[in-house]
Structure formats: structure tokens, C-alpha cells
Amino acid sequence: MSTMTLIRTESARPTEPAPRFTDLLAAEWIKLRSLRSTYWVLALAALAAIVININAVHSDLTYIDHPPPRMPGMPPYRYDPLYHGLSDIACYLMAIAAGSLGAITVFGEYTTGMIRTTFAAVPDRRGVIAAKVLLIGGITALAGIVVSTLSFFTTNAILASRHVGLSITEGVSLRAVLAYAAIVPVCALIGMALGAVLRHATASIVSLVLLFFIMPLMFGGDRYRWLHEIGSHLPLATVGRLTYNPNSSTTTSKWAPSVLDAWITMGVWAVVAVVVTAAVVRRRDV
Template structure:
């Protein structure tokens, strides 16, 4: 009696779109995660609107300048794209990026993921594209929404700006771009530390505590380190040319700030890929 062996067909390798779909399902299952990002975006816009609304009485009745001082020039970019809202979006996006990595290690889901898809680089690439895309959208909504809404409020005071004015488009793009950059930095910290508390605390220290150690204009090398930290880049990009708002001595150039932001993002992705590939699950 002869038997015929049943031919075995190799499973086709998952396409990148399949990996994206899988990562989207994981993210969508954590409803609190993207709700936090959505809520942070709404709060960030509200903070910017409130900041400009609070300035309207001063625009209607500007204070008398001191003798020898020039009249104060109101900067709609500085007030309408405030650092408070930028910081809020940075911590929200960074936390989202971190949880997408350390969350899988904490639950053990990462073993199932890599068993189904041995190509770790493909998995991380899908995470980067998904989280980067979502946070880019959130950053664009906050940046464009804040700019248009606050300058609509200021139009009646004849100090409003448009996107075509000098420095405005750059400021809006920079204000939006820092959000996905912080999300990628959060992913790198999540991959390195694999722990919720440690990742979030490290993110807060990098974004808010470390810059306090590199301020002031006394020592140039200290100041230049500080100006190359993530949130300092958006601070420079949102300063309007000719504005009284400055970063003090040794301020970086616009190009330098763009390059620095890009380097942080690329380095974060590289760290995430290397760490996930080389460390055991």
C-alpha cells in the first residue's frame, strides 16, 4: 500500500500593509491611549485660545512704556503657539510612543508578535509609521487649528497673521513636527527600559528637567547643549523674525533647529530598531 505525502506550502511572508493593520488593531484595542492623545489635542488648542483671549484687554489698552523703552510689540506666534501646549503634546505623544513598545513587553504579547513575524525590523517599521502618522496628524490639528483660531481672534485688533507672513508657515510646521518626533523618542525609551514608570519618568526628565540644567547665557557650551534638546528646537522655529521674543545669546539658527529635530527622530528610530533586534524578549 503506497501513501502519498501531502505537499506542504510555506506561509507567505506578511506584507507591510498586514503589519500596519496588525499594529492598528493593537493600538485600537487600547482605547484609553488614543483618547488621551485626542483629549490632549483639544486641551492644547483650548490653552492657546485662552492665552490669546486673555491678552485682548492688554491689546485694547496697551501699557505705557517706560522712559527710554520702545513700545511692546505683540507676537501672535509666541502667544498663539504657546510652549505650554507644546509641552502637553510632547508628553502625550511621547507616552503614546513608549506604551506601544513597553506595553507589549509587559504583557508578553511581544513573544506572540515575533513568533508570527520573525522580521523584527518590519514590526518596528510598522510601529514607527503608524505612531508617526497618528501623532503627525494630531500635531497638525493642534498647530493649524491654534494658528487659525488665535489669529482670527486677533484680526479685529489688526495684529493677526496669515500663513503667508514671514516665519508663520515655518512656525506652524515646526509646532506640528515636534509631536511625532517626541513620539519616536518615547518609543526609543520604551524599547530601552521596557518599564512603564521608568519610560515615562525618563521622558519627563529628557523633555523638561534636563533643559533646566543647560540654561543661561554665561557658559556657551552649556547653552548650546540646551538648544539642541528636543523642545528647544520648536522654541526656535516658532520665533517670528523681528519679534522681541528671543532665546538669548548663542541661539541656534533655523536650519540648525530643523536638523537637530530630524536627528533626534532618526536616532530614536535607530535606537528602537537596534535594541529590539538584539535583545531577547
Template structure:
């Protein structure tokens, strides 16, 4: 037997698909994580459908017109792709992203992972692809099913929309895209904090508590900070063009919301990679 055969350095480096397969085994072993994401997706669809179903009365009997304001028009996009269901998916996806990182640190599995694969960037890239792909699929399912179901219901009231209508495809894609973005943000928080409670609490504060500090239209700079937080981007993307629904003064443009969402996702990946590479396990 040759010396090269016994030399560990002669063993081929793991391929990227091998890293994804290894990450999938880890994720699949935590059954509660993907069951929670699946349950959250189902509940989010039910919440959206129920919200529009309860609106049927207001569609049949619209509120009286307020003096000096345009007549009320129902916005199937804003109500059918609702913020409550979106918030639920944000928490579920963010928690899944966080646990894929801090879970390995709390159990000590990360040492075994890096001993087997010293290329930390490759490991994190595999996690990003896997978690991002799974949560993107969940986002697409929730967004598409919600849109189709609520507009099928609204067709009898002659206010239903199709994907070909202006702003609809954008809204469906934006509502789906925020889910993997929140998952990536969760991964970054998990890498930074390496603690279950701290990561989830920080996620909730970033998604829901921080926006309360940057609301209102009195101070433009405060409002603009708020409109560049993660969930504010999808709120803008799900408003139908020409609708009476509005984000108030200083609302961001559609391209600005897309750019902001992309920046949050890219920044989260960069933070995760840098922190995992430079900090000891």
C-alpha cells in the first residue's frame, strides 16, 4: 500500500453538494424545526383567507365616503397578503435560520463539523443555500396559495385579481421573498449571539419592536429609518398601484423596497460568514 493512500491530505475535499447533504441531515434530524415551518405556513394561509372572508361584509357594504377623501376601494393585495400572516412567517423562518447556527454551537457539534470540513465558508454557504431554499419554497407556497385562494373568493364580488394585473406579480414575489430574507437574518443573529433565547428575542425586537420606534410622519428621518427595516419593505410591495391604502408620508418607492430587502439578505450572509470564520468555536 502506498504512502499516499495513508495520507489524510490525499483524501479528496468534500464537494459543495456533499456539504449541502450533510446540512440537510442535520436539519432533518431536528423534526420540530421543519414541522414548525410547515405548520406556520398552513396557519399563515388560513389567516389570509379568513381575513378576506371577514371582509366580504365590508365589500358588500362599503363605509361612507369621508369628506375630502377619495371613495374607498378594497385592496385585495394588501388584505389578501396580510401583515399578520407575514409576521408569522418572518418569526418561523427567522427562528429556523437562527437554530441552524446556534444549535450547533450549544451542542458542540460545530467542532466536529469544522474538524471534518475546515473550510468554514463552504459550511456556511451550504447552510445559506439549504435554509434559504427551504424557506423560499415555504414563502412561495404561502404567497401563491393565499393570492389564488382569496382572489377566487373575491371573484364573486367582482373585485378579484389575477397575476397579470398591475402590481400583483410584484406583490406575490415580494411576499415570498421576505421569508428567506428573515431566515438569513436569523442565521446572522444566531452566529453573533450563539444563544437560543438571545437570538429569538433579538429577532423579535428587530422585526416588531424596533419599527414602533420609527413610525409616524412627524420626523422624516425617523420614518425613513423605519421604512428601511425588513418587514416594511414587503408592506410597500403588497400595496396595489392606485389603491387608497398607503404607508403615509415619506413612503419608499418600489425599487427602493426591493433594494432594501436585498441589502438585508446580503448583509446577513456577510455577517454570518465573517463571524463564523473569525470567532473561535
């Protein structure tokens, strides 16, 4: 009788409810917030990127007031607020900071063994990865928007005194601001994929540097089209195409991709990074 009573009692116990997606987001936020160095690095990188863009434009004021003499046979020089106000250096800084943040959210859990606790509490690995992607993508997207908008409006406010500034509705300004912001979460997702595949801090960061900075040097120039095609479809190359101002004195390559192609390339990098992260985490042992 006592055995039957025990069986009935055990069967009558309510099952533990499955965690909701909001619970997974909250858990990932707690993990990220507990690592103060991670979001401080992103915040400092965003601040430094804004300062770099503002300083670049402020340093150009003297150059704008005293432009170089016109070369024979060359068109008159036109200052490009997008090229200087949304500089490559600041973009590279945000790319490596966001990529590192994305990588550490994945390999950090494997390094500390926290991933075992996470999957023991939530066996649905797809839900965990979806929460990570949404959280990291959202935070880095916010950082990208802050850097892009503040850099654009501040630098063009400075240039307004020289009558060379742009408004957000003028030319390709809006597209440039959106692309400058969008590349930040894309780099974070790429970092997550590398962190999931390599599961090592040094290897992940070195791979980010190779992909973002070294490979563009290997696949540059206009001599061979196939090399140029590869280089123009690397992640950071899409930003250069989307922020290009056709009203400036600079020119693009004769094989430069279209604007639509650059947007598609950026989206493909993001989607492939998410798919790789989910596939690797689901199939590999912890």
C-alpha cells in the first residue's frame, strides 16, 4: 500500500514548466551583465569611435579653409563629409569590439564550464542560441546606431560653418548612416560564429583580425577581377560601398558591387553566422 501511495504521489507532482523565451533573455542578460569588462569595452569603443570621427572632421577645417591648388586636368576638389565623418578607423574599432563581444559570449561559457549548467537547465539549445543572438545583436545594434547618428549629426554640425555639411535627407546620407550602424551587429554575429567553432579566446580574436583586416589586403586591387570580387564581398567592404558618396571627388573600382549587392552581402554574413553558431552548438558536445 505504501509503495502504491508513493508512486501516486510522485506521478501527481506537477512538472516543471518549460522556460519561456523571455526567461532565456533574462538569463543571458544576467550573464552578460556579470562580465563588466565586456560591455565596458563596447561602451568605451563606441565613445572612442565618436571622438575619432569628430576629431577627423575638426582637423580638416583648416584644410577646408585653405584647399590644395587644383591639379591640371583634374576636377575641382570636393570635400566629402561622409568619408571623414564616418571614418574607416572608427568603423574598424567598432567591428573588432563587437566581434570580440560576440565571441566571448560563446567561448566564455565553454571555457568556464557554464555551458553545461545552461544546457542542463535548458535542454533546448536552439532557444539558448536564439536568446544570445537577439541580446547581443540588439545591444551591438544600439551601439552602432549611437555611434553612427552622433557621428553624422555632430560632424555635419561642425561642417555647417564651412557650408559643406550634409543633412540626413541629402544624397546618400541616410543609407550611409544605416550601413555604418548595421555592420556593428553583423560583426558581433560573426564573432559568435567564430567563438562557437573555435572555442578559444586567442584563436577567435585572431580569426576576427584576419577576416576584418588582413583578408581585405590580400583580395584588393583592380588587376584581377576574381580577387576584387572576393574582397568586395568581405564584411567591412560592404560598409565602404554603402557609405560611398557619388558627389565627392573619390571614385570606386570599375568592378564595385551595386548598392543592393552590398546590402545582400551584409545580410548573408549575418544569416550564415547565426546558422553556423546554431549548428555547431547543437551538434557538438559540451
